[in-house]
Amino acid sequence: MANSSSYYVPAQSPWPIMGAVGLFLMAFGAGTLISHGSPGGWLLLAGILTIITMLFGWFGHVINESMSGLYSEQMDRSFRQGMSWFIFSEVMFFGAFFGALFYARVLSVPWLGGEHFHHLSTHEVLWPDFKAIWPLVTTPAGIRTEAMPWQGLPLANTLLLLSSSVTLQFAHQALEQGHRSRVKVLLGSTVLLGFLFLSLQVFEYHHAYTEMGLTLKSGIYGNTFFMLTGFHGMHVFLGSLMLSIMWLRVMKGHFNAHQHFAFLASAWYWHFVDVVWLCLFVFVYIL
Template identity: 65%
Template sequence: MAQTDKYYVPAQSVWPIVGAIGLFLIGYGAATWISSDNAQASWIFFAGCVVIIFMLFGWFGNVITESMSGLYSAQMDRSFRQGMSWFIFSEIMFFLAFFGALFYARMIAIPWLGGAGNNVMTHEVLWPTFQAHWPLISTPGGTSTTAMPWTGLPLINTVILLISSITLHWAHVSLEKGQRGPLTIGLGFTVLLGIIFLGLQVQEYIHAYQDMGLTLSSGVYGNTFFLLTGFHGLHVTLGTIILFVLFCRILKGHFTPAQHFGFQAGSWYWHFVDVVWLCLFVFVYIL
């Protein structure tokens, strides 16, 4: 009878409940902050972010210790791959829901409100001055905004993320070849590009609020714009943290050409984030 690998079962961990508390603080703080413009709610939101970062580093530390101690087997490696694959699939469904809301507003709701089909008098009753076009830069209350152009910061950020995918792939290939120097340089550049992307997105949001009048209160266009780009920015933040942890592990000599799924999982996630941004750039900024 063939010998089976031992399957390591970790001890009970506090990190899931810590993560749940952090997510609760983020959700409650963000909802209260947006709805009431309460400064105290912003502190709750940022406290939740700190808790999540603390949880990530603590949980990552436990997993790294278990991995370096030789507790994982080939079966565990397959479990990690399946888990990461399902996680990315759930993230795809998450963004598809928001893209679905965007397409519904653009392709169904706005034409219907504009009198498409048999709804000739709909806009005359609900919104007499309504014009069925996208982006919808006005609200029934008379608030007007400006659409965010695809040139400038959005285009620069697109180039940055595309370059980051190239540098990360270069680092991955270098790892598989056992070339530690190019691996460190490529991964370091990827982390730096992720930080630059986030900094430029903050500048874009400040410009939108202060100069363009584009806010979360700017009707369906402002809602979909900030929800899609904001959640993507959150994923870029998480991806940058993951890559930074991998960078620190590389400096400590972790990973080998034969065993490096932790690096591969972080690479999968980053490439997924890049693909989502390309879809955002096309459907939110250009079209």
């Protein structure tokens, strides 16, 4: 271990700029895919592959530094503060999306329905058949869709994520108690549950598009549904990758009862993702 009074200053790294490029390709590719079709899909795929490469490369770089004993207690505190602020930024990220959902449901829809006005309301002029109820399953263009029920796949995915938090918590406790074989099984189960969640979400999206008519063109309901669940799915994918790397590290003999912050940081992130899903399940699917 490095001296507790020292502070390791990392050298210049290509990983941050690679991550920025990957996020740009993902955002630009997703937008192009929605607007123009297949060309955007290749850009989106390139962005995803860039992010995966960046994650494995950057994690590997930090792992090598940590295993070389370059990090001090002060560096450990920096990691904890950095992860805390990162999760806080994610809270603000989803807070904005939930705010948009709140604005549409609680403010915009009643206003359009003339709830706060006694004179001729907007919808009577622009949209005579408008009904101020949520979800809006009919758009002004006449496109009709179905609302996604909370039973079935959404409920199954909720149980999967809740189970994954339980297995991850027990894996953390096993690591602190020195039961490495138990950690391998429990952490591996968490990773499998995460990827199973993603698989069921893909099936849910396919069902929504092909059988329910619920698409990104389905007005404000379709937009908010796919925006919230889609971005959450992206975070589940990222969390699953992080936990996969932690599982590989456990298999290689990394971590001990007192030094395992990378494992702990990934667990923080995963529990945060689970809490967001519970909010989604209540406000998007049930209410």
